[in-house]
Amino acid sequence: QVQVVESGGGLVQAGDSLRVSCTTSGRTFSRNVVGWFRQVPGKAREFVGAITWSGITHYGDSVKGRFTISRDNAKNEVYLQMNSLKFEDTAVYYCAVSKFAAPYGSGSRDYDYWGQGIQVTVSS
DSSP: OOEEEEEOOEEEETTOOEEEEEEEESSOOTTSOEEEEEEOTTSOOEEEEEEOTTOOEEEOTTTTTTEEEEEETTTTEEEEEEOSOOGGGOEEEEEEEOSSSSSOOOSGGGOSEEBOOEEEEEEO
16 A cells, blocks of 8 residues: 655745655655645645656646755655745645656646645745
């Protein structure tokens, strides 16, 4: 059974940076697309970005130029580096893993395994 675990969330001030990490237990995800989503209560889950097995990245419009996704397959980890954080980035962030190596998907249905989510709060 695959378990997806996020870590590194917390409370930061607007303009700060924060890095959230994702890893799995049960199997590695070095050859899988990994995506990041976020959700605010009462709103739909939003695509943040994704990285393919070869390291190609894609981002949602609201985070382009501020967020960066990277992966370290040797450590079985994927990172979401968030810079120039804004109050509106406050959300629960989810890591999701696809069964496939590519292409990436921007919908929740494109991913098969999900983490529990981690809170990121940006104070204004």
